[in-house]
Amino acid sequence: MxxxxxxxxxxxxxxxxxxxxxxxxxxxxxxxxxxxxxxxxxxxxxxxxxxxxxxxxxxxxxTTLDVVRANTFVAEKKNLKLIDVDVPVIGGHAGITILPLLSKTKPSVRFSDEEVEQLTIRIQNAGTEVVEAKAGAGSATLSMAYAAARFVESSLRALDGDGDVYECSFVQSDLTDLPFFASRVKLGRKGIEAMIPSDLQGLSEYEEKALEALKPELxxxxxxxxxxxxxxxxxx
Ligand SMILES: NC(=O)c1ccc[n+]([C@@H]2O[C@H](COP(=O)([O-])OP(=O)(O)OC[C@H]3O[C@@H](n4cnc5c(N)ncnc54)[C@H](O)[C@@H]3O)[C@@H](O)[C@H]2O)c1
Structure with missing residues (x-):
């Protein structure tokens, strides 16, 4: 399904x-x-x-789970500490609409073209990977709960006045020509305090193409x- x-x-x-x-x-x-x-x-x-x-x-x-997966797969591939890795994931939350911006990974990491292709596809299909691994026993549950808990905790920190809370989320957006779009947003007491347009600037050629390709489906x-x-x- x-x-x-x-x-x-x-x-x-x-x-x-x-x-x-x-x-x-x-x-x-x-x-x-x-x-x-x-x-x-x-x-x-x-x-x-x-x-x-x-x-x-x-x-x-x-869409936090896409970020959790992107961070995990990049940390594994590059032998980094997971806690240090941050990969913004934009677009939507299904198949090719999930677009990890590997070129914007923090800390700055170099990927070969093959690595970008492999990691992007793995992040996009990670839900299916879990379904297949569970072989009929369901879909992602623990990782979904972890991602939800992270997003809720970030929202609570923002509501509490923390001025440094950023998460990727699928929201009403004017960053592209689509009315809704996932991107990094700054959270504050009243909800989204700011969009981060700079995340969509200076994309790699691969990301630019993938962004155009995802738009019709999204x-x-x-x-x-x-x-x-x-x-x-x-x-x-
Ligand atoms: N955004 C994400 O990252 C992400 C990741 C994984 C799963 N999901 C989605 O999360 C949802 C739940 O997944 P799951 O694996 O926990 O499914 P599940 O079938 O195990 O649980 C769904 C629960 O919703 C309850 N429910 C059904 N109708 C309801 C209603 N009208 N009001 C209140 N509760 C109702 C059911 O009783 C059941 O307990 C699915 O839509 C799934 O696709 C999202």
Whole structure:
């Protein structure tokens, strides 16, 4: 089952849960982890708009797991301490829409073209790798919980006034021509305090091409979510 197959099951669940959030805690940070995140976040946005409480600074698609995987695979490949490694991952949260910016890895690391290709594909397909390794016993669970806990903790630190909290997340965005896009954002007390446009500047040729290649799929997933929500108006 791909993340997109989950659309039919999860679209309605997300719609119902976000309606309840809109009615009961409209000021909350909302972290959408249910897949396909590329569609469920636009669904959540539409529901919140219909309820008149949409704050784009407080709606997040949880893509932290892609960063966790990218950091892990790069640390393994380059014999680095995991805690020191930070790879921004942009785009979306499915297949080729997941784009690790290996050229922007911290600390600065050199990769051969083959390494970039192998690592990018492994990060994009890491969910499938887990499903295959578990051989019928399910999909990623512990790593998903770890990623969710990391994102929640970052949000709590930001709410508590920490002025140095950055995470990648799939959010409403004007960094590209797509209405939603995952990128590094600065979190603050009121949600997204700043986007980081410089992350998208100075990309490698490989990353530039991959960014253009992911846009049609990501656009279609976003539009699918919006169309679903617009066809099924919220309950009053
Ligand atoms: N964003 C990510 O990085 C990431 C990673 C892994 C999995 N996921 C997604 O997380 C979701 C959960 O995955 P899982 O492996 O824990 O699935 P799961 O099937 O093990 O658990 C889903 C849980 O949701 C509950 N549930 C179903 N309908 C509900 C409703 N209407 N209201 C409240 N709860 C409801 C079920 O009872 C079940 O306990 C899936 O959508 C999966 O694709 C996201």
């Amino acid at each position: 791909t993340r997109d197959d989950l659309f039919n099951i999860n679209a309605n669940i997300v719609k119902t849960l976000v309606e309840a959030v809109a009615d009961n805690c409209p000021d909350a940070f909302i972290h959408v982890i249910s897949n396909p995140v590329n569609s469920t976040v636009p669904i959540a946005a539409e529901v919140l708009k219909q309820k008149g409480v949409y704050d784009p600074k407080k709606l997040f698609g949880v 656009k279609a997933s976003i539009e699918k979510g919006i169309a679903f929500a617009q066809k099924q108006p919220v309950t009053a």
